[in-house]
Amino acid sequence: MAAKKTTTKKPSTTKKAKAAPATKPRAAKAKPEAKEKKLSALDAAAKVLGETGEPMTTKELIDAMAAKGYWTSPGGKTPERTLYSALARDVDARGKESRFKKGERGKFLANA
Numbered sequence: 001m002a003a004k005k006t007t008t009k010k011p012s013t014t015k016k017a018k019a020a021p022a023t024k025p026r027a028a029k030a031k032p033e034a035k036e037k038k039l040s041a042l043d044a045a046a047k048v049l050g051e052t053g054e055p056m057t058t059k060e061l062i063d064a065m066a067a068k069g070y071w072t073s074p075g076g077k078t079p080e081r082t083l084y085s086a087l088a089r090d091v092d093a094r095g096k097e098s099r100f101k102k103g104e105r106g107k108f109l110a111n112a
Helices: 041-052 058-068 079-097
Strands: 100-102 107-110
Touching (some): 041 100
16 A cells, blocks of 8 residues: 655745835926927828928838938838828728828828
8 A cells, every 4th residue: 555645734934014114205206308299100291291282202201201300210121111001091091081192193192
């Protein structure tokens, strides 16, 4: 016959919660000055198209947004293609309420 294993209970090692010592109320942290929020690519494109009033390709939009300091690509290889896709999605999803409309082939306009 095999010997029977027995286990013994170990004493509890949990500690009782100690009362927190009274502390002084913390001084309110000074809020940092509000930084100017960066524009998204779509917001920057809407701003550029509104200022120029002319149809532009996404390559022209990317160049104009960077030149005016509204938006720069965070390092993507094809920011103009990404912007084109975002503009096309906005036009398709919102229809007449979109900030953009398609003009000539490959060009977008501000929707007035």
